[in-house]
Amino acid sequence: MPFIDVTIAQGRTPEQIRALMHELTEAAHRAIGAPIPNIRVVVREVPTTHWAAGDVTIAERQAAESA
Structure with missing residues (x-):
């Protein structure tokens, strides 16, 4: 059971x-063939x-970019 x-x-x-969450679930399904009901994403x-x-x-970087 993949846990992402x-x-x-x-x-x-x-x-x-x-x-x-949808795209990560689909990617795990495609990449390793895990059944979608078994894939967990948090x-x-x-x-x-x-x-x-x-x-x-990040807040400091955003503030500096806005200034």
Whole structure:
């Protein structure tokens, strides 16, 4: 039973998240032939203030780009 765990920054619409879950399910089905009812997908959203790369949070990077 494939278990796909995705972490993304907050800010997507429910429709975008649902589309992501659908596409990941389809990809796992195509790639390894797993039956669709056996595929699990979890999407975790993290606040942009809680995710950093190179000691700069996504929120800080977005603020700098807007300035």
